[in-house]
Amino acid sequence: MTLNLVSEHACFGGWMRFYSHESRECRTEMRFSVYVPPQAEQGKVPVLYYLAGLTCTEETFMVKGGAQRLAAELGLMLVAPDTSPRKARVPGDDANWDFGLGAGFYVDSTQEPWAQNYRMYSYVTKELPEIVQSLGSGRADRQGIFGHSMGGHGALVCALRNRDQYLSVSAFAPISAPMQCPWGHKAFSGYLGEDRELWKQYDASELIRAQRYPRPILIDQGDKDKFLTEQLKPEIFAAAARESGSELRYTLRPGYDHGYYFISTFMEDHLRHHARQLISS
Numbered sequence: 001m002t003l004n005l006v007s008e009h010a011c012f013g014g015w016m017r018f019y020s021h022e023s024r025e026c027r028t029e030m031r032f033s034v035y036v037p038p039q040a041e042q043g044k045v046p047v048l049y050y051l052a053g054l055t056c057t058e059e060t061f062m063v064k065g066g067a068q069r070l071a072a073e074l075g076l077m078l079v080a081p082d083t084s085p086r087k088a089r090v091p092g093d094d095a096n097w098d099f100g101l102g103a104g105f106y107v108d109s110t111q112e113p114w115a116q117n118y119r120m121y122s123y124v125t126k127e128l129p130e131i132v133q134s135l136g137s138g139r140a141d142r143q144g145i146f147g148h149s150m151g152g153h154g155a156l157v158c159a160l161r162n163r164d165q166y167l168s169v170s171a172f173a174p175i176s177a178p179m180q181c182p183w184g185h186k187a188f189s190g191y192l193g194e195d196r197e198l199w200k201q202y203d204a205s206e207l208i209r210a211q212r213y214p215r216p217i218l219i220d221q222g223d224k225d226k227f228l229t230e231q232l233k234p235e236i237f238a239a240a241a242r243e244s245g246s247e248l249r250y251t252l253r254p255g256y257d258h259g260y261y262f263i264s265t266f267m268e269d270h271l272r273h274h275a276r277q278l279i280s281s
């Protein structure tokens with residue numbers, strides 16, 4: 001596999017790098033970004049994956065999230081993949097902003113015409129970590145994951161299903177119960193078909209209800225988020241976590257909406273949450 005370094009920028013004593021490559025899982029070009037903190041010059045560092053939301057790219061979090069200064073202080077490597085394949089075009093992939101391009105939903109599609117390329121779950125949990133390992137700076141035994149909205153859903157699902165791989169998890173305004181909201185119905189029926197039993201493997205509330213999660217989960221949510229009631233439904237996830245005896249640190253933040261001003265405000269809390277588990281423990 002050839003990894004193309006698209007661009008490189010010095011940042012807080014470390015490096016921002018943007019890559020493209022031919023993906024084994026998505027069978028087309030994929031792109032991702034990496035922040036390598038200065039500590040990586042002395043030895044391998046923990047890796048924190050960030051999954052972005054609908055319409056975002058591999059650039060959004062790095063440009064708007066405000067994470068690099070503290071990642072440089074804490075010694076965390078940050079990795080952010082794109083939110084869908086883009087180069088292999090699928091008929092109708094740009095017809096909606098919440099399905100298709102920029103909206104891979106972090107699932108492995110089983111339905112045509114998506115199944116060939118839309119394999120974001122395997123891309124994020126298998127292929128991307130292998131590629132990150134090949135870069136040489138990240139510790140394979142110290143990985144965490146977080147994300148926003150569609151990416152918050154993705155991060156929770158990846159962590160809940162891969163407990164030995166991800167040692168920390170958090171989310172900003174995640175789609176918490178995709179089987180019970182319009183975005184989730186649209187994505188799951190389009191990518192996975194109509195068998196709702198198959199949907200459960202990608203629904204964080206179903207997953208945490210079925211099995212206690214052994215580490216604290218951090219979720220922040222703005223109370224002025226226009227998607228809160230119809231699409232995000234954190235109360236369903238909170239109730240499911242309580243049912244299984246899992247530890248959820250959920251905070252409703254007065255005045256905050258769904259955007260990156262909200263995310264960047266609480267970024268420090270999330271990075272420290274991950275650092276506690278990836279570095280200190």
Ligand SMILES: N[C@@H](CCC(=O)N[C@@H](CSC=O)C(=O)NCC(=O)O)C(=O)O
Nearest residue numbers: 053054055056097148149150151259260
């Ligand atoms: N085009 C949409 C708004 C799309 C949007 O709000 N995307 C969010 C993620 S939503 C859930 O996954 C986002 O992160 N956007 C990028 C940004 O820079 O804010 C509309 O018309 O409402």
